[in-house]
Amino acid sequence: MVDLRSDTVTKPTHGMREAMFSAEVGDDVFGDDPTVNSLEAYVASLFGHEAALFAPSGSMANQIALQLHVPPGGELLAGADAHVVTYEVGAAAALGGISTRTWPSVGADLDVDQIAAMIRPAGYPSVPTRAIAVEQTHNLGGGTTVPLATLRALRDLSEKSGVGLHCDGARIWHAHVADGVSLADYGACFDTLSVCLSKGLGAPVGSLIVGSRERIAQARVIRKRMGGGMRQVGILAAAGRYALDNHIARLADDHARAKRVAEALAPFGVVDPSRVRTNLVLLDLSKSSLDAPTLAARAAEQNVLIAAMLPKIARVITHLDVDDAGVDQAIEVLSGLLAGS
Ligand SMILES: Cc1ncc(COP(=O)(O)O)c(C=O)c1O
Numbered sequence: 001m002v003d004l005r006s007d008t009v010t011k012p013t014h015g016m017r018e019a020m021f022s023a024e025v026g027d028d029v030f031g032d033d034p035t036v037n038s039l040e041a042y043v044a045s046l047f048g049h050e051a052a053l054f055a056p057s058g059s060m061a062n063q064i065a066l067q068l069h070v071p072p073g074g075e076l077l078a079g080a081d082a083h084v085v086t087y088e089v090g091a092a093a094a095l096g097g098i099s100t101r102t103w104p105s106v107g108a109d110l111d112v113d114q115i116a117a118m119i120r121p122a123g124y125p126s127v128p129t130r131a132i133a134v135e136q137t138h139n140l141g142g143g144t145t146v147p148l149a150t151l152r153a154l155r156d157l158s159e160k161s162g163v164g165l166h167c168d169g170a171r172i173w174h175a176h177v178a179d180g181v182s183l184a185d186y187g188a189c190f191d192t193l194s195v196c197l198s199k200g201l202g203a204p205v206g207s208l209i210v211g212s213r214e215r216i217a218q219a220r221v222i223r224k225r226m227g228g229g230m231r232q233v234g235i236l237a238a239a240g241r242y243a244l245d246n247h248i249a250r251l252a253d254d255h256a257r258a259k260r261v262a263e264a265l266a267p268f269g270v271v272d273p274s275r276v277r278t279n280l281v282l283l284d285l286s287k288s289s290l291d292a293p294t295l296a297a298r299a300a301e302q303n304v305l306i307a308a309m310l311p312k313i314a315r316v317i318t319h320l321d322v323d324d325a326g327v328d329q330a331i332e333v334l335s336g337l338l339a340g341s
Pocket of ligand 1: 058060083084135139170196199207
């Protein structure tokens with residue numbers, strides 16, 4: 001079975017399991033877990049921020065960060081296709097009392113002037129804009145990256161307007177490798193970032209919120225309130241540190257394999273390979289007689305798993321547990337199905 005549904009399906013490697021086995025641990029709710037403390041300090045330093053906080057999932061890390069910026073009744077601006085809007089099951093509203101207004105689905109092709117024009121100042125009786133969230137890389141945008149110049153323009157906007165800037169950086173490592181931008185340069189653009197260790201990097205669990213010492217102290221309280229305070233969690237932090245030390249540079253292989261899939265399937269009119277920047281390939285089936293669930297079901301019959309994201313959009317993701325032979329098999333199966341459609 002070649003599983004290309006997500007880069008979260010990876011299993012911990014032998015080396016990672018050994019790191020987990022020998023991790024020193026303590027009760028992290030008391031701040032006593034040396035492996036967690038060390039991971040948090042390390043990740044903060046990678047992004048040039050003062051502090052970081054380990055969280056169980058990317059969704060919780062995002063939602064904690066949004067609550068840091070936006071009080072109940074305040075407004076978040078984000079893309080209509082942002083993960084925080086579309087795939088966190090209404091958490092901003094349900095858990096944070098946050099009102100969300102969106103710009104049209106443009107993936108990573110952000111228009112800073114358009115975002116600037118959406119900002120509403122504080123003052124009765126409007127809903128004040130308190131934060132902007134952007135995604136790097138952009139999942140529904142097909143793993144595309146937001147250029148550093150755009151992020152810097154957003155930083156200027158954030159400073160001029162006093163509106164906080166958050167990065168959903170679940171796959172920021174992929175952008176770093178694809179665009180050659182340092183993590184510190186990304187870090188300098190944002191007030192807070194959430195970053196994931198379990199998407200493409202191979203850790204079984206774990207995300208971090210990155211920000212100032214003051215914000216992260218508050219984040220710790222919100223995490224506990226949300227039920228995310230964990231105890232001897234150094235076992236997981238050790239997996240995360242192993243992933244950071246061993247699995248970032250190799251993302252270039254995943255990107256090359258995704259490009260190969262895109263180039264092979266381009267003749268069927270479902271993907272433009274020049275848009276494939278990282279490890280995600282979106283297949284646009286709008287001109288095909290197949291819909292995404294049918295394509296996924298038929299591919300599964302031939303031992304290739306892909307995700308149906310929308311009725312006419314399927315997604316292929318390369319990752320640590322898929323090699324060249326697996327990619328060849330996927331190309332053969334998907335080409336066969338698309339040729340007959
Ligand atoms: C861009 C993005 N942000 C956040 C998340 C949420 O991560 P989790 O599944 O760990 O909650 C995901 C999950 O795939 C994602 O793709």
